[in-house]
Amino acid sequence: MSAPVIGIPTNSLSMEGPSSPGLQRAYVNQDYIRCVSLAGGVPLLLPAVPKPQDIESQFARVDALLLAGGPDLHPLTYGEQPAWGLGETFPEEDAHQLALARLALDARKPILAICRGMQLMNVVMGGTLHQDIARNPEGCLQHVQKGRRHTVAHPVTLAEDSRLARIFRQRTVGVNSFHHQAVKALAPGLQVTAQADDGIVEAVEGLPGTSVLGVQWHPEAMAERHPEMQALFQAWMDEAGAAR
Ligand code: MN
Numbered sequence: 001m002s003a004p005v006i007g008i009p010t011n012s013l014s015m016e017g018p019s020s021p022g023l024q025r026a027y028v029n030q031d032y033i034r035c036v037s038l039a040g041g042v043p044l045l046l047p048a049v050p051k052p053q054d055i056e057s058q059f060a061r062v063d064a065l066l067l068a069g070g071p072d073l074h075p076l077t078y079g080e081q082p083a084w085g086l087g088e089t090f091p092e093e094d095a096h097q098l099a100l101a102r103l104a105l106d107a108r109k110p111i112l113a114i115c116r117g118m119q120l121m122n123v124v125m126g127g128t129l130h131q132d133i134a135r136n137p138e139g140c141l142q143h144v145q146k147g148r149r150h151t152v153a154h155p156v157t158l159a160e161d162s163r164l165a166r167i168f169r170q171r172t173v174g175v176n177s178f179h180h181q182a183v184k185a186l187a188p189g190l191q192v193t194a195q196a197d198d199g200i201v202e203a204v205e206g207l208p209g210t211s212v213l214g215v216q217w218h219p220e221a222m223a224e225r226h227p228e229m230q231a232l233f234q235a236w237m238d239e240a241g242a243a244r
Pocket of ligand 1: 177179200216
């Protein structure tokens with residue numbers, strides 16, 4: 001059987017410097033491509049296009065969706081106005097990724113959602129986000145680590161009987177942390193399956209009948225040195241292969 005094709009929507013990068021001021025590039029980080037390939041999937045990058053029929057055409061070619069990390073979602077996507085502390089936003093990419101996520105939910109295709117991707121799944125399923133947890137009152141950990149990308153920033157506690165607990169075979173996992181936003185109101189249809197000690201949502205899973213696995217950390221950046229993070233990709237890829 002051929003390998004599952006994993007659609008990865010691209011994000012937009014605003015270039016700076018004398019040779020490319022104002023230039024916009026579509027990109028994904030190489031780490032995602034490596035982890036998907038190593039797990040036996042075929043990564044297929046999906047650039048943002050506006051026409052619904054073109055998005056459907058992209059979607060028809062993939063077996064599963066990987067929603068990567070990236071910039072902040074525009075808060076209008078969850079019915080809020082921009083607050084101070086919100087980062088740069090890309091509404092066209094938001095719309096494209098939300099449309100792909102909706103198609104995947106309707107078709108019950110597996111979705112692995114990382115960082116921004118997890119936040120996007122919460123939004124598309126009806127939840128909201130904290131626009132900047134650094135402005136939260138008290139007791140909030142530093143979730144934008146200063147250390148190198150593969151190093152552990154903080155532990156998370158996994159929910160009993162969760163997919164993640166089965167994948168990691170333990171209840172506490174050390175994760176990296178590169179997010180200044182977080183899930184606020186949890187979407188119906190999702191359950192929290194990992195939390196940091198300050199209560200910040202670090203992973204969500206879809207209720208039975210959906211195939212959503214979301215993590216707030218960046219397993220793709222840890223996978224080379226932390227085999228359990230590549231095992232996360234492998235477990236998801238096995239499901240993506242079986243779901244075809
Ligand atoms: Mn964190």
